[in-house]
Structure formats: C-alpha cells, structure tokens
Amino acid sequence: MSLTAAVAAAAAMDPWVLQPQAATSAAAMAEQQEWGDTPVELTQGTNLAIALSPDRRQIAMDLQGILWTMPAEGGSARRLTGYLHDMARPHWSPDGGRIVFQSYRDGNFHLWAIAPDGSGLTQLTRGEFDCREPAWSPDGREIAFASDRGGHYALYAYALATGQVRRIADTEGEDGEPAWSPDGSRVAFSSSGRILSVPADVGAPRVEFAGPGASAPAWSADGRRISCRQVIGTPRDVTACRLIVDGQPASDDAEDVFPVPAVWLSADELLYTADGEIRRRRIGAASTVPGRIPFSATVRVTAHRPPLRRRRDFDSRAPRPVKGIAFPSLSPEGGRVAFGALGQLWLLTLGQPEPRQLTHDRAAKIGPCWSPDGQRLLYACDRSGMLQLWVHELRTGDARQLTDSDRPLKQAAWSPDGSRIVCASEDGWLCLVDPASGAIRKVARQTAWSGRSSWSPDGEYLSLAGVRPYSARYREAVNAILTVHLASGRMRYQVPLPGVSLDVRNVNGPLWSPDGKHFIYTLGGTLWRSPIGADGSLQGAPEALGEDTADALSLSADGRRLLYLSNGRLRLRELDGPALPQGQDIPFHLRWSVARPAGTTVVHAGRFWDGVADTLREDVDIVIRSHRIAAIEPHRAHRPGVRWVDASSQTVMPGLIDMHTHREMGNQLASRDPAIFLAYGITSTRGLADNAYLALENKESVDAGWRVGPRHFGTGEALDGSRVFYDGMHPIRHASQLLREFERARALDYDLLKTYVRLPADLQERAVRMAERLGIPITSHYLFPAVAFGAPGHEHMGGTSRFGYSRTGSMLGVGYQDVVAIAGASRSFRTPTIFGLEGLLGDHPEEVLEDVRVQRLFPDAERAPLERAARGGPSRPVRMVANQVATLRAQQAAGVTVVCGSDYPIVAAGLSLHLNLRAMVRHGMPAVDALRTATANAGRVLGHDLGTLLVGQLADLVCVEGDPLADIGCAAKVRRVMVGGVDHSLEDLLAPFPAGLKTAAVAGAVPAVAAVPLAVGEAWWHSPHWVAEARALCCLATG
Structure with missing residues (x-):
C-alpha cells in the first residue's frame, strides 16, 4: 500500500x-x-x-x-x-x-x-x-x-x-x-x-x-509615519519591549509592549496592546499616560478531571519482563542480536531466549553495532571518563578503547568492508574513524540532533535522518533523508513525499539496503521503503512493509532480515518472504524485579522538614522498613537490630524532584548524569520527550538496582505536528497515528504524555482523551485551550510556540490576568523552568570553583561555562526573571500548583534546579513555598508516594548542611541522599569519578582533522551558529 x-x-x-x-x-x-x-x-x-x-x-x-x-x-x-x-x-x-x-x-x-x-x-x-x-x-x-x-x-x-x-x-x-x-x-x-x-x-x-x-x-x-515594536536585550535577559514611532521610543520602558501591530487612528494617535491591555496613545503629547480600553x-x-489511575508499582518483587531494550543490532549473518538493557550489553542468539550478559560495570554503554565479520561489537562507553568508541571482542570478552577524542562520540556504524567507522561527535560533526589506529577525520558538519548513519554498499555515501527547516524564522521542519558523499562532502536532502516527515531521527533509518536498491525507514510509526539509485536518489513512490509499530531498525548483511522493536518486543521481518501485516516475535526471556533493601534503617535527623509543615522539627528519628517510612518519632538511641544513618548535625528533608528534564537527550554525560542528580539531592526526575526505550531502560535499571540514580518518571518521544525540530518527536498528521501512539504508550508503561508545539488543537484534544484512558497526566507548552480539553498542566514560562510568541508569558516574563485566571480556575499545574540564572553563580563562586561535585562530575565542556559565570562577579537583577516569579506567585495565590523543573540538558544538570529555587526566593517567594515546588507539589503532580516524609511514603530523602527554610542555598549542601531506603554518601557518588579522570583529550591523543572540504552550500541549517542558536532558544519566549 x-x-x-x-x-x-x-x-x-x-x-x-x-x-x-x-x-x-x-x-x-x-x-x-x-x-x-x-x-x-x-x-x-x-x-x-x-x-x-x-x-x-x-x-x-x-x-x-x-x-x-x-x-x-x-x-x-x-x-x-x-x-x-x-x-x-x-x-x-x-x-x-x-x-x-x-x-x-x-x-x-x-x-x-x-x-x-x-x-x-x-x-x-x-x-x-x-x-x-x-x-x-x-x-x-x-x-x-x-x-x-x-x-x-x-x-x-x-x-x-x-x-x-x-x-x-x-x-x-x-x-x-x-x-x-x-x-x-x-x-x-x-x-x-x-x-x-x-x-x-x-x-x-x-x-x-x-x-x-x-x-x-x-x-x-x-502614511507618513511607521510604528513598530522593538525588543531590547537577549532572549534570556530582555530588558525592554518598546513601541517605536519614527525610529524613536514612544512608550515608557516600564511598559510591556506586545509583538503585534499597532492601529493608527490619525497622524498622531494610535491603539496598541501592552501590559495586558488595549491602550490609546497620542504621539508627542505632553502627557505620557496612555488611555485604556x-x-x-x-x-x-475543565476544573474537574478524572483521577490518575496508573501508578508505578514500587512494592511487588514479582519478576517483570524487560522492555527497555536499547538500540538492538542484528548480526551480519542475521542470527544474533546485541542490545542494551539494565545498564549492560547483552547478546541474544536467535532460538535461545535467554540472552548472555556481556558487560558487568557501571559505565554507560550506548548503541552497539557489529563488525562486518561478526566477531566484534563497537559501542560508545564512558569507562575512561567520556563517551568514546570501544570494541568488544566476542570470542575473548576483552574490551579496548578505540578513540580518544576531545568530545563525546556516539552513533557509530562500521563500513561494509570494515575499513572505516562513521560516528557522530557531540560538537556536531560526522567523523570517520580508522578501526586499527582510532584516528579520527571530520567529514561533514551535522545539523541539530541527526540520526545514526548508514553506509552505501560501495562505501562512498552515508545516509541519515536530518532536520530540514522550512525557514530560519521558525525552526520546525521535516525529518528528511540526508545523503553525504564522502569524497566531496556534498549533501542532499530528500523526503519520500512532499511535506511528509520521517519518524524520529535516532535509529529509525534510513537504512541503505545492502543491495543498494532501497532506503528502509519508519513513517507514521510503521515500516516503509523507497527505491533509490546508486547515489541514494529517490526513484519512486514509497512502499509499506507492514502494519505493526516499528522502532530501532537493523539489517542483516545480506539484507534479507530486518530487526526492529515493536511495543517492547523484538521482531524480525523476512524481506524476501511474503508480505505480512506483522513481523515475527523473537523469543526473549529477560526479567527484572524491584530492588528493596532488607531490614530497618533509622535516620537520626538533627533537624527535620517533612515537606508539609512550615517549620523544622528537631531531634527526630525516621524509621524506614525496607523502602518505605514506617514511623517518624522523637529520637531514641536504643533501637536494637537497626541500621543507623547519622544526620544528627544535618537537616533531613524530602528528596528533590526535577519535574522537567530530557535526560536521554543529554546522554553525553553518560554515567555522570545519575550521579550529578543524586549529588544535588535530586531523587526523582520527570522526563519530557525522550527516546522511549532509553527512558524505559533507565527506569528499569534504577528500579531493579542495576544503576545508582534517581527514580525516573518518563514518557517517549513527544507528539508533535507535521513539522518537528528535535530528534525525539513523532510527527503526527492524523488521528490514526495518535491511536498507534496510545498503544505504544500503554505497552511501554509511560508515566505521562507530552505533546509539542505543532500538534493542532483537535489532535491535542484527542491526546488529552488518550491520556485519560491511560490514567496518566498529559502536558505541553500550551495552557489554553488545553485546559479546556482537560489537560492538567503545562510547561515553561512562555516556551517555544508555533506563533513565534507565547500566550502564557510575554517577552518580559509576565503572565497577565488571563493566564492567572485560566490556570487557577482549571486547578492546573505549571512547571516554570526559569532561564537566565547563570549569573547567580557569581554570588557564591566557591559553589562552582571549589565544589567537588562540579570539579569531578562535570566534564570540561559543561564545567567551563559554569566557571565563567562564577567568575563574573555578583549577579544583577534580571527583569524578566523577577516578572516570571511574580507571575508564579500570582498563580499560586489563584490555586495553581507550581512545580520546579530545570529543562536539563539545555541547562546544567542538578545545579540548575537549585538556581530555579534561589530565583524564586530572591524575588519574593518564601523559601518553604519554593522548596515545596520541588517536593510536595511535585509529588502530588506525579501522583505517587513522593515529595513528603510521611508515614507510608517512599523513603526518598536528602541530608543537607544548614537550614534550607532560612537559607535556600542550604538545599544544595547535600551530604547524603537516600532513594527507596538505600542511602549514598556524597563520597560514594564521587568514588567512580576520581580527580584527574579524563573529561577532555589527553596529551598525545590523535587529533580530529577535516578530511574533505565542507560543502554546506544551501543547507544553512548546518552552520554551527544556527545549530547553537536553535538549541539555546528552546523553551524561551520568542515574541
């Protein structure tokens, strides 16, 4: 079809x-x-x-x-x-x-x-x-x-x-x-x-x-004068939005002039909109006070919504099937599958359902691929401190580091003849690697978050999924087939049909068939292929290969077998056999169980805040049986048979919850990611738009005790419209695709749904109904009409919008009466993700320059901007931040539940959540209310037993120095953290990352050099300036 x-x-x-x-x-x-x-x-x-x-x-x-x-x-x-x-x-x-x-x-x-x-x-x-x-x-x-x-x-x-x-x-x-x-x-x-x-x-x-x-x-x-609106400042620090007439300011800089045209009444009088109002102003009049209409x-x-029904089971020890299967790869002969799960690499032989575990360490291991002879696996791993390419010898089990780049490397693929490896570097290059020496050559500059490359049979071309914008004014685009000619660097973008986008851009194709006749990819959630010429040019209409949902595609060397994931199951399709609606399930038996500590642990808290009270209690024992709080009592020294945690000189408070992250997008931090979050007292994270299988792998790994990290409440790729920007977005054009995503969300145990900026309102309404049927929350960048449909909340303080400006916050950070009233009446939540806060680091530079967490856990590329900000001197007031906090306080007063989120990895992991809390307090929110946004409020929105230290709640807590209710900065002074009754000292978390562990290129490393002239040509969206700007502007108001 x-x-x-x-x-x-x-x-x-x-x-x-x-x-x-x-x-x-x-x-x-x-x-x-x-x-x-x-x-x-x-x-x-x-x-x-x-x-x-x-x-x-x-x-x-x-x-x-x-x-x-x-x-x-x-x-x-x-x-x-x-x-x-x-x-x-x-x-x-x-x-x-x-x-x-x-x-x-x-x-x-x-x-x-x-x-x-x-x-x-x-x-x-x-x-x-x-x-x-x-x-x-x-x-x-x-x-x-x-x-x-x-x-x-x-x-x-x-x-x-x-x-x-x-x-x-x-x-x-x-x-x-x-x-x-x-x-x-x-x-x-x-x-x-x-x-x-x-x-x-x-x-x-x-x-x-x-x-x-x-x-x-x-x-x-x-017709003699022209008015316009002018924005002064940067996207993260807008200082004024002015009305301009004859090239000169005609409004007071205190006014918040909106990004829409004025209406002239005469040669010197006009109507315009500002500060939430319709105003009338005479230009040049003695009075500068505008009139108001x-x-x-x-x-x-909708204020009354169905209650959440789906809850994660953190109690049962019953074995559960592994569904978080990350980047499965079919062997050249088509008889074995390498994949990631539970934090390790595994090898499954077809016909033998029990896979064999290949690795046994806590390092991150991402994206295995096969050597053409089937004897070795190549994957990205941070065993040496940063994601580099490693080779695993299947015969001996030996692993060796192949590359030593100054940037993280990933998305590797071996050439058909085995002479070269292509990979992607975190700074935006496609690179060729010599499998013998590890030498790296830059080939072509990528655009934002491209997919894994596939080789042409002759090794002359690469194909990958890349974003092709319609304009530089708005970044939303189609996911297209990008081919790169290696000898010349020439690039070409193609789509199977005009205006129709490929699916997500990670490992869903396009795959170059080994006979060179087809590209294979997913479209609308299912498998398709297009006939091509020797240079990868599309030669005809696309053909459907099946009706089942497909992700993570991989071909055998002869092109006869196609491996993919379908709603948590490994499937195989014989491409030279009869056309069937579905592929064949591969027998697969790998189980995990919730890890729960045995016995009773008692935390002796010198000071104690439960997330509910307005004040601290003193000298308290928190009695924990296994993973839940059994009692909270005055301290009693004599408790036989218990394990003590001594926090008698510290304040014990609920573990923090970062309610807006994209942790799989930020996987350049690899195994450092969970350590950073825990080291800053963050015991749970909420993921908004990630690779569904990576997010599920993280959830299962942590819950099973295979990975030390915060609990993760995740979704899959966001549901967007016909145009997308990020690699983790499903372009939804029709309601039938939403129904497919409904089944996918149910099969992969989503904790929430996320819709993005180009999904039209009627499909947004359908998605809200879908979330209600699943019993999980749904969120987006939009407040209205989403809350009319029944959505329970929204993200950001005026984030990316299809209009180029937001209806939830002005460029100066103000949400006016409409925003406050709509959010309050709907009893919804809001995750603000306040940006432009790096200047706060200059108030206490030692928290960066001398903090062992920053110095040992953050790689050089992530640490450098933090150190620059810390050395920048004391912070100055940022008008838009003050306005955003004022809006949050007004919404709180109206009944909105404010929850705190960072938007990592657009900002620094862990630390940025604390900067959000500090900004709230600096601009008038009481510290206890700010802390609740990251504890009790967040737990309530998640719908789980989190965010407070009450009897029956999960034992997720943090021990800090000082009194965070008096000094919000104390919330970051973490000494111990506990997740589900398992506690970790700061030293425990730092131990795998000793001082001096490489996070940048070492002396003598083989440099990465350009091998061919770069032929960006008309593909202006490959320029590093555009890529950096498009990434930086995420979730900021742009109007």
Missing part, C-alpha cells in the same frame, strides 16, 4: 482526520462542542492583538487564540471562532464586511476569513506551507501575507477574485508581517529585526527602521 493510499484509508475510517474546510456558518463553528465545566472571565490578555473596523465602531481581538469582536470603546466581547481554530493576527477588509486571520485549524497556518456577524467562515489558502500575518489591501482586492513556500519567509499577495498568489518582497532576511500604506502604494514589513518597505508592485526595499529587534510595523493614517471575555476550562 502506498503512503497516500494509507492516508486515504485512514481518513475514510477515522472521523478525526482533518478535511479541507468549506465556507460554513461561523456561528456553527463558534457553537461547536463546548469544552470545560468552569467559566472564566478574562479582563486582560497576554500578547493579545487587535484590529479596528474601518468605521471605527468595532475592535476585532485575538485573545487566547479565539477571535472576538467588541465595541470600539470597550465592553463585553463576542466570540466568533471556536477553541479549535487557534487563530491570530485579525485584519479587517476595507469595506468592513470581512475579517481575515491566520488559523492553525488544519495543522498548518493558513488564511481564513469570516464576517463580523459570525457568518461565512471560509478557508482561503491550503497546502504544506505556512501562510501567516494577513493584511487586506486598501482597495480590497488582495491580502498580503508571509509564507515559507520559497525556502524562507517572503511576502506574497493573495488575489481574492482568482485565488492567484504573487510575490511582493523576498529579501535576504526572513520577511514577515506585511502592512499596506493607506494609499496602497507600499508595503512595510519586518525582516530579521529590521523594518523595510517595498513598492506594492515590487521593487527595491527601503530601510524604515534599522532595528535591531524590530517587528510588527504599522502605518499612520496619513477595557474589555471582558468568557472562556470555559
């Missing part, structure tokens, strides 16, 4: 597959299914946008992605669109009969129009390319808009009479936000931080405002 046929079949069977919208009644759209059980009145809007009708009697308003109209003098707003339309940027036609806007209703941004009375809703544009920021021409004949249809953002005009599109402007920058001059002769627009204008009939651009940081232009009524609008949210 072809992909198009499969999609058509799914559409016929599944009513949730989106169909093109015809003209229909907007009233019907507005009154479609009403979600929510609780009304919420909104009187302010975060990043709200407005447009004034030509007769100046009505204002059209974008508030929380809904189109409203209201009287121009203010008042109650009337809703025109429903919760699924996800609209923005309203603009009136010159006759006042229509309002055009951009909508994400069909999974891409397109232009829609509606009458002000709510009739005649019509979709104007369609297709795989985004169409944004519409502006009606003064003569009413065209709508200007921005689109990425040409490989970057440029300006186009849509002719309403014919539907034809013409190009208006296409500069070297990313062009957007068109604004017609009143006479229609010119179009102003933003272009990579500048404001330009061009003749409406096309011509050379003229600079109107050189910026930087400029956007949202608008012409004055007489009040409004109110009502939405509904």
